[in-house]
Amino acid sequence: MELIDAIRGRRSIRSFKDKPVPLELVREVLDSANYAPSAKRGEQWRFTVLTGDAKARFLGFFDEELDRFIEEHGVKEAGSSKNSCRIMDQAPVLVVVWNSGEYGWTTACPSLSKGEFLYDHGDTGRLTPLLKMFTLGHEFIPDPIHAGGLRYHGMAPAISLLVRDGLVKAKAYNQLDALGGAVTFTRAEGLIPAPETAHAVKATIDEALRCKETGEEKTILTLFSGHGFFDMAAYEAYLGGGLQPFELPDERIRETVGNLKRLYPFA
Numbered sequence: 001m002e003l004i005d006a007i008r009g010r011r012s013i014r015s016f017k018d019k020p021v022p023l024e025l026v027r028e029v030l031d032s033a034n035y036a037p038s039a040k041r042g043e044q045w046r047f048t049v050l051t052g053d054a055k056a057r058f059l060g061f062f063d064e065e066l067d068r069f070i071e072e073h074g075v076k077e078a079g080s081s082k083n084s085c086r087i088m089d090q091a092p093v094l095v096v097v098w099n100s101g102e103y104g105w106t107t108a109c110p111s112l113s114k115g116e117f118l119y120d121h122g123d124t125g126r127l128t129p130l131l132k133m134f135t136l137g138h139e140f141i142p143d144p145i146h147a148g149g150l151r152y153h154g155m156a157p158a159i160s161l162l163v164r165d166g167l168v169k170a171k172a173y174n175q176l177d178a179l180g181g182a183v184t185f186t187r188a189e190g191l192i193p194a195p196e197t198a199h200a201v202k203a204t205i206d207e208a209l210r211c212k213e214t215g216e217e218k219t220i221l222t223l224f225s226g227h228g229f230f231d232m233a234a235y236e237a238y239l240g241g242g243l244q245p246f247e248l249p250d251e252r253i254r255e256t257v258g259n260l261k262r263l264y265p266f267a
Contacts, residue, residue, distance in 0.1 A: 016091045026093060048096040055094045059085060110248060111136050111155045112163055112170035116257050118267040120154055130264070133160040136248075137256030153256075171203050174245035178202045179238040194226035195234040 030047050050058050063085050070078045088094055115134040122128040124138050135154035142151030155163075162168040173181075175195070181202030182193045193201050204222045211218050237243045261267055 014087050021093045050094040109151050110172045113172040117164050131157050133157045137260040140256045173199050173202050176245045181205045194231050197225045
Protein backbone atom coordinates (compact mmCIF):
# COMPACT_ATOMS: atom_id res chain seq x y z
CA MET A 1 0.00 0.00 0.00
CA GLU A 2 1.26 3.48 -0.92
CA LEU A 3 1.90 5.83 2.01
CA ILE A 4 -0.51 8.48 0.77
CA ASP A 5 -3.27 5.86 0.38
CA ALA A 6 -2.65 4.63 3.91
CA ILE A 7 -2.90 8.17 5.28
CA ARG A 8 -6.10 8.95 3.40
CA GLY A 9 -7.63 5.60 4.29
CA ARG A 10 -7.13 5.87 8.05
CA ARG A 11 -10.26 5.50 10.16
CA SER A 12 -11.12 5.69 13.84
CA ILE A 13 -12.62 2.32 14.75
CA ARG A 14 -15.31 2.37 17.44
CA SER A 15 -17.06 -0.93 16.73
CA PHE A 16 -15.43 -4.36 16.83
CA LYS A 17 -16.30 -7.87 15.76
CA ASP A 18 -16.48 -10.61 18.38
CA LYS A 19 -13.69 -12.54 16.69
CA PRO A 20 -10.35 -13.70 18.20
CA VAL A 21 -7.19 -11.96 16.99
CA PRO A 22 -4.24 -14.27 16.23
CA LEU A 23 -1.38 -13.82 18.70
CA GLU A 24 1.11 -13.70 15.82
CA LEU A 25 -0.69 -10.65 14.40
CA VAL A 26 -0.64 -8.91 17.78
CA ARG A 27 3.11 -9.53 18.08
CA GLU A 28 3.70 -8.15 14.58
CA VAL A 29 1.74 -4.98 15.36
CA LEU A 30 3.57 -4.38 18.64
CA ASP A 31 6.96 -5.03 17.05
CA SER A 32 6.19 -2.40 14.42
CA ALA A 33 4.98 0.03 17.11
CA ASN A 34 8.44 -0.04 18.70
CA TYR A 35 9.78 1.76 15.64
CA ALA A 36 7.32 4.64 15.82
CA PRO A 37 9.20 7.99 15.93
CA SER A 38 8.40 9.90 19.10
CA ALA A 39 11.29 12.35 19.58
CA LYS A 40 11.53 13.19 23.28
CA ARG A 41 9.71 10.06 24.32
CA GLY A 42 11.87 7.76 22.23
CA GLU A 43 12.44 4.94 24.70
CA GLN A 44 10.98 1.51 24.07
CA TRP A 45 7.30 1.33 24.92
CA ARG A 46 5.80 -1.18 27.34
CA PHE A 47 2.73 -3.06 26.19
CA THR A 48 0.28 -5.17 28.17
CA VAL A 49 -2.03 -7.33 26.04
CA LEU A 50 -5.33 -8.17 27.72
CA THR A 51 -8.08 -10.58 26.70
CA GLY A 52 -10.91 -12.41 28.43
CA ASP A 53 -11.10 -12.15 32.22
CA ALA A 54 -7.92 -10.07 32.48
CA LYS A 55 -9.40 -7.45 30.16
CA ALA A 56 -12.68 -7.47 32.10
CA ARG A 57 -10.88 -6.94 35.43
CA PHE A 58 -8.82 -4.10 34.01
CA LEU A 59 -11.85 -2.34 32.53
CA GLY A 60 -13.74 -2.80 35.80
CA PHE A 61 -10.90 -1.12 37.67
CA PHE A 62 -10.69 1.60 35.01
CA ASP A 63 -14.43 2.26 35.27
CA GLU A 64 -14.29 2.49 39.08
CA GLU A 65 -11.42 5.00 38.94
CA LEU A 66 -13.27 6.96 36.29
CA ASP A 67 -16.36 7.16 38.52
CA ARG A 68 -14.20 8.55 41.33
CA PHE A 69 -12.72 11.12 38.95
CA ILE A 70 -16.15 12.22 37.73
CA GLU A 71 -17.42 12.51 41.30
CA GLU A 72 -14.49 14.77 42.19
CA HIS A 73 -14.11 16.82 39.00
CA GLY A 74 -17.43 16.54 37.16
CA VAL A 75 -18.51 14.65 34.07
CA LYS A 76 -17.36 17.40 31.69
CA GLU A 77 -13.73 16.90 32.71
CA ALA A 78 -13.98 13.19 31.90
CA GLY A 79 -14.87 13.90 28.29
CA SER A 80 -15.83 10.78 26.36
CA SER A 81 -13.99 8.40 28.70
CA LYS A 82 -17.17 6.51 29.64
CA ASN A 83 -17.91 5.83 26.00
CA SER A 84 -14.29 4.83 25.42
CA CYS A 85 -14.60 2.26 28.19
CA ARG A 86 -17.66 0.79 26.47
CA ILE A 87 -15.80 0.64 23.15
CA MET A 88 -12.80 -1.08 24.73
CA ASP A 89 -15.12 -3.66 26.26
CA GLN A 90 -16.27 -4.64 22.74
CA ALA A 91 -12.74 -5.20 21.41
CA PRO A 92 -11.50 -8.83 21.56
CA VAL A 93 -7.96 -7.65 22.43
CA LEU A 94 -6.98 -4.62 24.51
CA VAL A 95 -3.41 -3.30 24.30
CA VAL A 96 -2.44 -1.02 27.18
CA VAL A 97 0.53 1.24 26.42
CA TRP A 98 2.63 2.14 29.47
CA ASN A 99 4.75 5.23 29.23
CA SER A 100 5.29 8.21 31.53
CA GLY A 101 5.86 11.64 30.09
CA GLU A 102 7.82 13.72 32.58
CA TYR A 103 11.22 15.27 31.95
CA GLY A 104 14.20 14.54 34.14
CA TRP A 105 17.26 12.35 34.39
CA THR A 106 18.60 9.48 36.45
CA THR A 107 21.92 7.72 37.00
CA ALA A 108 20.41 4.78 35.07
CA CYS A 109 20.09 7.00 31.98
CA PRO A 110 22.35 10.06 32.54
CA SER A 111 21.84 11.72 29.16
CA LEU A 112 22.61 15.21 30.52
CA SER A 113 25.28 14.44 33.09
CA LYS A 114 27.27 11.86 31.10
CA GLY A 115 25.98 12.05 27.52
CA GLU A 116 27.66 14.08 24.76
CA PHE A 117 26.30 17.11 22.90
CA LEU A 118 25.93 15.61 19.42
CA TYR A 119 23.57 15.34 16.48
CA ASP A 120 21.39 12.26 16.97
CA HIS A 121 17.99 10.85 16.05
CA GLY A 122 15.09 11.20 18.43
CA ASP A 123 14.05 7.56 17.95
CA THR A 124 15.66 4.14 17.79
CA GLY A 125 14.49 3.59 14.21
CA ARG A 126 16.37 6.69 12.92
CA LEU A 127 13.21 8.10 11.31
CA THR A 128 13.32 11.57 12.86
CA PRO A 129 15.59 14.41 11.68
CA LEU A 130 18.93 14.78 13.45
CA LEU A 131 18.69 16.84 16.64
CA LYS A 132 21.56 18.58 18.44
CA MET A 133 21.23 17.42 22.02
CA PHE A 134 22.92 15.63 24.89
CA THR A 135 22.58 11.96 24.04
CA LEU A 136 23.71 8.46 24.98
CA GLY A 137 23.17 7.37 21.37
CA HIS A 138 19.92 6.20 19.84
CA GLU A 139 21.04 2.55 20.15
CA PHE A 140 20.98 2.89 23.94
CA ILE A 141 18.75 0.27 25.61
CA PRO A 142 17.43 1.45 28.99
CA ASP A 143 17.44 -0.64 32.14
CA PRO A 144 14.09 -1.42 33.82
CA ILE A 145 14.04 1.41 36.37
CA HIS A 146 10.69 2.54 37.79
CA ALA A 147 10.93 6.10 36.40
CA GLY A 148 9.95 5.00 32.90
CA GLY A 149 9.72 8.55 31.52
CA LEU A 150 13.43 9.08 32.22
CA ARG A 151 14.68 6.22 30.06
CA TYR A 152 15.06 8.30 26.90
CA HIS A 153 18.52 8.29 25.33
CA GLY A 154 18.64 12.06 24.78
CA MET A 155 17.36 15.36 26.09
CA ALA A 156 15.28 18.16 24.54
CA PRO A 157 17.54 20.36 22.36
CA ALA A 158 16.50 23.56 24.20
CA ILE A 159 17.40 22.07 27.61
CA SER A 160 20.60 20.61 26.17
CA LEU A 161 21.67 24.05 24.95
CA LEU A 162 21.01 25.60 28.37
CA VAL A 163 23.17 22.94 30.01
CA ARG A 164 25.96 23.25 27.45
CA ASP A 165 26.11 27.03 27.92
CA GLY A 166 26.19 26.69 31.71
CA LEU A 167 22.80 28.30 32.36
CA VAL A 168 21.39 25.09 33.83
CA LYS A 169 23.23 22.50 35.93
CA ALA A 170 22.28 18.86 35.48
CA LYS A 171 22.14 16.57 38.49
CA ALA A 172 21.52 12.82 38.42
CA TYR A 173 20.22 10.55 41.19
CA ASN A 174 19.76 6.80 41.46
CA GLN A 175 16.22 5.53 42.00
CA LEU A 176 16.76 4.72 45.71
CA ASP A 177 17.91 8.25 46.57
CA ALA A 178 15.16 9.79 44.42
CA LEU A 179 12.34 7.73 45.92
CA GLY A 180 13.74 8.28 49.41
CA GLY A 181 13.43 12.02 48.84
CA ALA A 182 9.92 11.53 47.51
CA VAL A 183 8.88 9.60 50.63
CA THR A 184 10.22 12.43 52.80
CA PHE A 185 8.24 14.92 50.71
CA THR A 186 5.06 12.82 50.93
CA ARG A 187 5.26 12.55 54.70
CA ALA A 188 5.71 16.32 54.96
CA GLU A 189 3.27 17.54 52.30
CA GLY A 190 0.77 14.70 51.81
CA LEU A 191 1.39 14.58 48.04
CA ILE A 192 2.86 11.57 46.21
CA PRO A 193 5.34 12.49 43.44
CA ALA A 194 5.62 10.40 40.30
CA PRO A 195 8.87 8.36 40.19
CA GLU A 196 10.16 10.76 37.52
CA THR A 197 9.31 13.82 39.61
CA ALA A 198 10.98 12.17 42.61
CA HIS A 199 14.35 13.06 41.09
CA ALA A 200 13.44 16.76 41.01
CA VAL A 201 12.05 16.54 44.54
CA LYS A 202 15.32 15.01 45.78
CA ALA A 203 17.30 17.83 44.13
CA THR A 204 14.99 20.39 45.75
CA ILE A 205 15.48 18.85 49.20
CA ASP A 206 19.26 18.77 48.75
CA GLU A 207 19.32 22.42 47.68
CA ALA A 208 17.10 23.44 50.62
CA LEU A 209 19.40 21.62 53.06
CA ARG A 210 22.42 23.30 51.50
CA CYS A 211 20.80 26.72 51.97
CA LYS A 212 19.99 25.80 55.56
CA GLU A 213 23.65 25.04 56.23
CA THR A 214 24.97 28.19 54.54
CA GLY A 215 22.21 30.52 55.77
CA GLU A 216 21.40 31.54 52.19
CA GLU A 217 17.82 32.66 51.52
CA LYS A 218 16.51 31.23 48.25
CA THR A 219 13.17 30.62 46.58
CA ILE A 220 13.19 27.12 45.04
CA LEU A 221 10.66 26.29 42.32
CA THR A 222 9.82 22.65 41.57
CA LEU A 223 7.61 21.38 38.76
CA PHE A 224 5.46 18.66 40.31
CA SER A 225 3.50 15.79 38.78
CA GLY A 226 2.02 12.52 39.98
CA HIS A 227 -1.47 11.10 40.39
CA GLY A 228 -0.70 7.75 42.03
CA PHE A 229 -2.55 5.72 39.39
CA PHE A 230 0.46 3.78 38.07
CA ASP A 231 3.09 5.07 40.51
CA MET A 232 2.43 3.01 43.63
CA ALA A 233 4.34 -0.08 42.46
CA ALA A 234 7.58 1.90 42.61
CA TYR A 235 6.90 2.95 46.20
CA GLU A 236 5.87 -0.57 47.20
CA ALA A 237 9.14 -1.91 45.81
CA TYR A 238 11.12 0.85 47.54
CA LEU A 239 9.48 0.41 50.95
CA GLY A 240 9.72 -3.38 50.64
CA GLY A 241 13.45 -3.26 49.95
CA GLY A 242 13.07 -4.62 46.44
CA LEU A 243 14.87 -1.80 44.60
CA GLN A 244 18.59 -1.49 43.95
CA PRO A 245 20.56 1.66 43.10
CA PHE A 246 21.77 1.54 39.51
CA GLU A 247 24.35 3.65 37.73
CA LEU A 248 24.88 3.16 34.01
CA PRO A 249 28.43 1.82 33.41
CA ASP A 250 30.71 4.18 31.50
CA GLU A 251 31.66 1.43 29.03
CA ARG A 252 28.04 1.17 27.86
CA ILE A 253 27.97 4.91 27.27
CA ARG A 254 31.25 4.78 25.32
CA GLU A 255 29.86 1.96 23.18
CA THR A 256 26.57 3.61 22.15
CA VAL A 257 28.05 7.10 21.76
CA GLY A 258 30.96 5.61 19.81
CA ASN A 259 28.54 3.88 17.44
CA LEU A 260 26.78 7.20 16.87
CA LYS A 261 30.05 8.99 16.05
CA ARG A 262 31.01 6.26 13.60
CA LEU A 263 27.60 6.51 11.94
CA TYR A 264 27.75 10.33 11.76
CA PRO A 265 31.41 11.51 11.96
CA PHE A 266 30.24 15.14 11.73
CA ALA A 267 28.06 14.82 14.84
